[in-house]
Amino acid sequence: MSELKGACIFGQSGGPTSVINASAYGVIATALKNPNITRVLGAEHGIKGVLNDRLFDMGQEDPAELELLKYTPSSALGSCRYKMADPDVDDTDYKRILEIFKKYDVRYFFYNGGNDSMDTCNKISKFMQQSGYECRVIGIPKTIDNDLYGTDHCPGFGSAAKFIATSCMEVHQDLRVYDKGRVTIVEIMGRHAGWLAGSAALATYAGAGPDLVYLPEVPFNMEEFWQDVNGIYRSKGSCMVAVSEGVRHADGRFIAESGDKDVFGHTQLGGLGAMLAESVKRQTGAKVRSIELSLLQRCASHVASKTDIDEAYMAGKAAVEAAVAGQTDKMVAFERSTENGQYVCKAKLIGLTDVANVEKLVPREWINPRGNGMEQPFIDYVLPLIQGETSMRKEHSLPRFAKLKKIQAEPVRN
Amino acid sequence: MSELKGACIFGQSGGPTSVINASAYGVIATALKNPNITRVLGAEHGIKGVLNDRLFDMGQEDPAELELLKYTPSSALGSCRYKMADPDVDDTDYKRILEIFKKYDVRYFFYNGGNDSMDTCNKISKFMQQSGYECRVIGIPKTIDNDLYGTDHCPGFGSAAKFIATSCMEVHQDLRVYDKGRVTIVEIMGRHAGWLAGSAALATYAGAGPDLVYLPEVPFNMEEFWQDVNGIYRSKGSCMVAVSEGVRHADGRFIAESGDKDVFGHTQLGGLGAMLAESVKRQTGAKVRSIELSLLQRCASHVASKTDIDEAYMAGKAAVEAAVAGQTDKMVAFERSTENGQYVCKAKLIGLTDVANVEKLVPREWINPRGNGMEQPFIDYVLPLIQGETSMRKEHSLPRFAKLKKIQAEPVRN
Numbered sequence: 001m002s003e004l005k006g007a008c009i010f011g012q013s014g015g016p017t018s019v020i021n022a023s024a025y026g027v028i029a030t031a032l033k034n035p036n037i038t039r040v041l042g043a044e045h046g047i048k049g050v051l052n053d054r055l056f057d058m059g060q061e062d063p064a065e066l067e068l069l070k071y072t073p074s075s076a077l078g079s080c081r082y083k084m085a086d087p088d089v090d091d092t093d094y095k096r097i098l099e100i101f102k103k104y105d106v107r108y109f110f111y112n113g114g115n116d117s118m119d120t121c122n123k124i125s126k127f128m129q130q131s132g133y134e135c136r137v138i139g140i141p142k143t144i145d146n147d148l149y150g151t152d153h154c155p156g157f158g159s160a161a162k163f164i165a166t167s168c169m170e171v172h173q174d175l176r177v178y179d180k181g182r183v184t185i186v187e188i189m190g191r192h193a194g195w196l197a198g199s200a201a202l203a204t205y206a207g208a209g210p211d212l213v214y215l216p217e218v219p220f221n222m223e224e225f226w227q228d229v230n231g232i233y234r235s236k237g238s239c240m241v242a243v244s245e246g247v248r249h250a251d252g253r254f255i256a257e258s259g260d261k262d263v264f265g266h267t268q269l270g271g272l273g274a275m276l277a278e279s280v281k282r283q284t285g286a287k288v289r290s291i292e293l294s295l296l297q298r299c300a301s302h303v304a305s306k307t308d309i310d311e312a313y314m315a316g317k318a319a320v321e322a323a324v325a326g327q328t329d330k331m332v333a334f335e336r337s338t339e340n341g342q343y344v345c346k347a348k349l350i351g352l353t354d355v356a357n358v359e360k361l362v363p364r365e366w367i368n369p370r371g372n373g374m375e376q377p378f379i380d381y382v383l384p385l386i387q388g389e390t391s392m393r394k395e396h397s398l399p400r401f402a403k404l405k406k407i408q409a410e411p412v413r414n
Numbered sequence: 415m416s417e418l419k420g421a422c423i424f425g426q427s428g429g430p431t432s433v434i435n436a437s438a439y440g441v442i443a444t445a446l447k448n449p450n451i452t453r454v455l456g457a458e459h460g461i462k463g464v465l466n467d468r469l470f471d472m473g474q475e476d477p478a479e480l481e482l483l484k485y486t487p488s489s490a491l492g493s494c495r496y497k498m499a500d501p502d503v504d505d506t507d508y509k510r511i512l513e514i515f516k517k518y519d520v521r522y523f524f525y526n527g528g529n530d531s532m533d534t535c536n537k538i539s540k541f542m543q544q545s546g547y548e549c550r551v552i553g554i555p556k557t558i559d560n561d562l563y564g565t566d567h568c569p570g571f572g573s574a575a576k577f578i579a580t581s582c583m584e585v586h587q588d589l590r591v592y593d594k595g596r597v598t599i600v601e602i603m604g605r606h607a608g609w610l611a612g613s614a615a616l617a618t619y620a621g622a623g624p625d626l627v628y629l630p631e632v633p634f635n636m637e638e639f640w641q642d643v644n645g646i647y648r649s650k651g652s653c654m655v656a657v658s659e660g661v662r663h664a665d666g667r668f669i670a671e672s673g674d675k676d677v678f679g680h681t682q683l684g685g686l687g688a689m690l691a692e693s694v695k696r697q698t699g700a701k702v703r704s705i706e707l708s709l710l711q712r713c714a715s716h717v718a719s720k721t722d723i724d725e726a727y728m729a730g731k732a733a734v735e736a737a738v739a740g741q742t743d744k745m746v747a748f749e750r751s752t753e754n755g756q757y758v759c760k761a762k763l764i765g766l767t768d769v770a771n772v773e774k775l776v777p778r779e780w781i782n783p784r785g786n787g788m789e790q791p792f793i794d795y796v797l798p799l800i801q802g803e804t805s806m807r808k809e810h811s812l813p814r815f816a817k818l819k820k821i822q823a824e825p826v827r828n
Binding site for chain 1: 802
């Protein structure tokens with residue numbers, strides 16, 4: 001291992017989570033203390049901030065405000081959805097990044113995101129190597145969707161799962177308020193994988209949750225759906241459904257995009273939940289309500305999981321420690337084990353190329369045979385990830401989020 | 415004051431709140447300890463439970479479970495939306511109620527609800543008096559809408575306001591994640607009064623909330639709305655709007671029901687927020703998202719206000735104490751004062767007939783002149799009501815709600 005001195009850049013990419021800033025704090029707090037890291041720069045809107053020379057000097061922030069990042073949802077530095085070109089086709093961006101890295105003597109690059117971001121890390125790292133510029137690159141995972149390959153789970157998922165389960169329990173209490181019950185359909189995020197929708201089953205496990213859960217992993221059959229709902233509604237007098245926005249026909253088309261006006265007779269302005277509700281109303285005559293948990297799933301930090309916050313922080317910290325110790329071209333991943341019957345999660349490193357662009361789906365055997373509910377192994381998997389309460393600071397009993405000064409960094413003097 | 419011995423019936427009516435069961439616990443716990451109250455009966459689905467002879471013996475419940483009612487959202491005994499006939503026109507229901515009261519020796523009737531429920535209380539009380547049957551009747555207010563006349567505020571409102579303000583703060587963090595911002599429209603409950611929508615302004619007060627707030631109290635002008643949104647979006651790069659579901663045209667028609675297909679070209683499946691979002695998209699070209707906070711507003715007990723919980727409990731307790739002390743035909747109301755600069759809330763009694771069927775609206779001067787934001791007196795009014803955190807019990811870091819046995823009561827033996 002060679003010692004490498006220089007500045008680091010940290011950036012956030014893709015859709016935010018309730019705890020993505022806990023990873024930011026893990027990186028920033030650890031890097032600020034490390035003697036090999038001369039300066040900690042935060043990129044505004046991820047890689048775009050590097051390209052646009054919008055880099056904030058995190059050392060000039062108030063340490064108390066930085067600490068509040070642990071409990072502040074959504075990307076504090078701003079995120080992006082910028083897809084880098086293949087450097088063999090167009091290396092303009094990469095040359096610009098190299099220029100900026102030299103301008104600020106950047107020797108460490110930490111990037112917090114999903115699949116695409118790991119691809120970005122990989123391409124940048126390769127280009128730097130080819131250019132003979134020494135820079136260590138470590139990716140940090142995040143996504144409420146929990147669909148990253150190579151890690152037991154992703155920071156951000158546990159808190160989203162906890163919000164979903166808690167909300168489903170509360171909505172379930174509301175289900176039988178009147179003597180004539182109703183069908184309630186809760187639409188849950190997750191376009192490709194059903195980890196979030198499946199988490200609604202935690203509510204049922206805890207005593208009061210959805211009767212039916214539909215994931216994108218199992219082809220969605222509208223006739224069976226109507227049968228399932230109607231059967232439960234007829235026998236119980238009410239029915240609660242959790243459905244992933246990503247449920248699909250057997251041929252892969254999203255149900256939400258079927259847009260079959262002959263069947264539903266309306267433009268799908270209200271999304272999948274509203275569409276399914278309308279169809280159930282017509283098919284069963286039941287009173288139906290749909291609820292879209294919407295953005296709250298990725299930003300409801302007031303009900304975040306302490307486990308998730310701590311692990312998100314750990315991921316950021318591990319990235320810095322690994323890079324300083326000589327690692328590069330890696331992503332921090334989580335490894336789960338059991339010690340004395342207790343859930344334990346440790347950080348490990350996997351190759352950036354190993355993350356690939358593969359989505360990790362919910363194993364079919366964790367979903368029941370009919371494809372409308374979850375099996376115990378799924379519950380056992382998710383439950384440890386939602387444990388513990390946030391220590392969010394409050395003022396006037398409302399969240400007190402981090403306020404950053406975001407002072408543009410000065411280039412190094414030559 | 416004459417001493418009156420007998421059973422009491424407690425019932426819940428109308429839409430539930432996060433803390434309606436805290437009032438139930440206030441009634442039940444206080445009544446169970448009172449020597450003049452021989453038995454505490456809970457009516458299933460409010461007055462319907464009386465009519466149907468579905469009365470639970472609350473004395474047979476586990477006291478620890480009863481205590482969890484303080485933190486359990488939605489009507490634990492079930493609610494109803496049953497409108498009693500005018501007894502001069504049809505006294506069938508009233509005769510039946512008298513029959514049931516005699517069957518169980520009921521001398522106290524406590525009813526927890528809104529305007530209609532106070533009307534029900536009033537009619538029942540009058541009928542009992544005319545029939546020469548001694549029974550004391552006390553109403554307990556509840557409504558997230560906060561539109562009951564004669565009380566400073568209503569149990570349930572503070573917790574709903576807190577959920578709305580907290581969620582708006584979190585959603586606001588998400589607003590500027592990408593470098594290209596967007597317009598986010600949050601649709602908030604409150605068909606007739608804007609107390610809940612106005613509470614979104616607490617988020618702005620706390621540092622991060624809606625730029626624009628629209629209440630039903632001010633006629634909604636679509637052109638002005640587009641101007642307001644566009645102006646803020648152009649200058650800030652993003653715009654957050656909180657809008658009450660009850661906003662209306664100057665002629666009183668709900669905007670949500672305008673259904674103008676020529677203007678919006680779609681069926682309004684997604685409700686007001688989705689409709690306004692679509693119109694803003696067309697008018698401004700901005701990226702727009704709408705979020706409906708939906709049922710969560712009345713059941714998100716995990717973020718309930720301790721002040722609201724305590725006051726809801728106090729209202730139930732005060733009802734029992736007043737009735738035992740000889741009061742009848744009253745509703746418990748709240749009186750606010752300031753002691754040593756601190757907010758203080760005390761229970762008082764007002765006549766059931768004084769509650770009337772009048773809706774208490776947000777004073778016009780608490781809304782800004784343009785009708786798109788709140789003034790400081792509104793903030794000063796709401797802020798004390800959201801203070802303090804719930805002591806909700808959790809298991810597996812998920813809510814542990816009260817589980818009642820609901821054992822049907824036996825009639826008294828003659």
